[in-house]
Amino acid sequence: MGAHISIPMYQRAVKQRYRLVGLKCSNCGQIIFPPKAGCKSCGALDNFTEVQLSGRGKIYSYTVIAGAGAPPEFSEEAAYRGAYPVVLVELEEGPRIIAQLTEPVPAEIKIGMPVEMVLRQIYTEEDVIRYGYKFKVLEGEK
Amino acid sequence: MEVGIVSYGTYFPGLGITRSEYQKALGNCGANFSEKTVADFDEDSLTMGIAAARDALFEGINPEEISFLTWASTSPPYSEKLLSGSIAEMLGLKKNLFSAEYGQSTRAGGEAFLTAVSLVKGGFGQKALVIVADAPRANVKDPIEHGLAAGSAAFILGTENPLAVVDNFVALVQENLGERFRKAGSGEIKDIGVKTFTGEAYQKLIAKAVTELLEKENLKPADYNYAVFHEIESRLPLKAGKKLGFTDEQMLPGLLYENTGDTGAASPFLSLAAVLDRAKPGEKVIVTTYGSGAGVIAFSLTVKKPANRVPVREKLASGKKYLNFIQYLRVKRYL
Ligand SMILES: [Zn+2]
Numbered sequence: 001m002g003a004h005i006s007i008p009m010y011q012r013a014v015k016q017r018y019r020l021v022g023l024k025c026s027n028c029g030q031i032i033f034p035p036k037a038g039c040k041s042c043g044a045l046d047n048f049t050e051v052q053l054s055g056r057g058k059i060y061s062y063t064v065i066a067g068a069g070a071p072p073e074f075s076e077e078a079a080y081r082g083a084y085p086v087v088l089v090e091l092e093e094g095p096r097i098i099a100q101l102t103e104p105v106p107a108e109i110k111i112g113m114p115v116e117m118v119l120r121q122i123y124t125e126e127d128v129i130r131y132g133y134k135f136k137v138l139e140g141e142k
Numbered sequence: 143m144e145v146g147i148v149s150y151g152t153y154f155p156g157l158g159i160t161r162s163e164y165q166k167a168l169g170n171c172g173a174n175f176s177e178k179t180v181a182d183f184d185e186d187s188l189t190m191g192i193a194a195a196r197d198a199l200f201e202g203i204n205p206e207e208i209s210f211l212t213w214a215s216t217s218p219p220y221s222e223k224l225l226s227g228s229i230a231e232m233l234g235l236k237k238n239l240f241s242a243e244y245g246q247s248t249r250a251g252g253e254a255f256l257t258a259v260s261l262v263k264g265g266f267g268q269k270a271l272v273i274v275a276d277a278p279r280a281n282v283k284d285p286i287e288h289g290l291a292a293g294s295a296a297f298i299l300g301t302e303n304p305l306a307v308v309d310n311f312v313a314l315v316q317e318n319l320g321e322r323f324r325k326a327g328s329g330e331i332k333d334i335g336v337k338t339f340t341g342e343a344y345q346k347l348i349a350k351a352v353t354e355l356l357e358k359e360n361l362k363p364a365d366y367n368y369a370v371f372h373e374i375e376s377r378l379p380l381k382a383g384k385k386l387g388f389t390d391e392q393m394l395p396g397l398l399y400e401n402t403g404d405t406g407a408a409s410p411f412l413s414l415a416a417v418l419d420r421a422k423p424g425e426k427v428i429v430t431t432y433g434s435g436a437g438v439i440a441f442s443l444t445v446k447k448p449a450n451r452v453p454v455r456e457k458l459a460s461g462k463k464y465l466n467f468i469q470y471l472r473v474k475r476y477l
Contacts, residue, residue, distance in 0.1 A: 081183070
């Protein structure tokens with residue numbers, strides 16, 4: 001977040017941004033998300049296969065970003081929301097990823113709350129809408 | 143070959159606003175709902191459509207089996223740019239699929255639905271995905287804005303083990319000026335504000351289509367268990383239905399406006415989903431989709447098995463965040 005990402009770069013990663021496609025290391029079974037050049041678990045540099053992650057996970061930790069602290073491409077949304085929560089989600093396949101939480105945000109965010117991936121507009125730059133994943137707290141947990 | 147709905151999904155945003163918020167802020171409200179759904183700042187018809195489609199593609203349906211994709215919305219995120227490729231990538235569909243994207247009026251959903259039915263019926267592929275999603279906008283000072291809401295529905299059509307099969311349809315068009323329209327380049331719908339004129343057009347055209355459909359099927363209103371009349375506003379659907387001889391009992395299950403507002407093209411398909419949520423095998427459903435300008439597509443279905451989905455009404459009743467009017471203006475980018 002925060003750095004300018006060119007459209008070609010964004011487009012190369014749409015599979016992971018739109019629906020959480022990760023990699024599985026054929027050597028040790030580690031699930032890697034976002035996809036990287038090597039396996040941090042066993043050091044393997046090849047033999048990865050694509051896997052569709054479930055999109056389910058738990059809140060591992062969270063922080064609240066004040067409107068003024070938001071990167072420029074998020075400024076319009078930050079101005080609307082004021083402060084908004086960003087969570088570190090531990091996906092059920094293991095990887096941890098940072099994402100925004102969508103409304104309705106529970107009055108009290110708790111570590112361990114089950115969440116599910118949703119597709120949202122992340123920001124718009126050059127008039128091009130960048131879609132990607134956010135997370136919602138699952139029903140009954142609010 | 144019988145073609146039908148093998149699965150369906152629905153989505154409403156997690157935000158809402160009550161009619162009394164409008165009344166407090168503006169002194170009046172031009173639409174007759176008790177609360178309506180509001181798309182969040184980061185939502186649009188595409189993200190809502192994907193949410194409904196993901197709901198429809200629950201366990202057991204392989205996205206790879208989908209050969210046809212039809213999309214309908216009067217409020218797509220781009221006025222020009224194909225959305226099918228985005229949808230295919232967002233859902234993991236195969237890329238060699240026929241797609242069509244509709245949006246010239248709120249009848250778009252009927253067009254998308256029947257195109258998909260025809261393609262599957264033609265035997266050109268196994269399954270079709272129909273996505274209908276809408277979040278129309280208007281000038282907030284115009285009473286036509288007050289009812290506008292957001293929602294989406296998606297249907298997987300196929301021939302194997304359907305929940306409900308499509309029996310027949312009727313489609314009609316006629317010239318109708320001044321009713322809900324949006325000029326090229328504008329993001330806001332408007333009308334000429336003559337409600338009786340447009341209300342009559344709706345009632346007459348819907349009545350004609352339904353009457354023709356009943357004749358085609360050789361059935362009477364009483365032979366149907368449910369009738370969905372496109373809720374372009376709160377009172378007209380019931381009025382139009384009653385005139386044709388349908389009862390409260392047949393119509394109330396499909397009336398959602400009171401709790402959603404005007405979900406545009408998605409409206410009759412959310413209503414159809416609400417009916418399928420409770421329908422029993424053997425029951426018959428009639429659905430009308432209306433587009434201003436004007437046209438109707440009416441179709442009928444026979445239910446084959448119970449649906450077992452999270453009911454639309456349950457989704458509507460579950461934990462929304464309610465906005466005050468200022469928050470509403472900001473989330474809609476009116477401010
Ligand atoms: Zn490894």
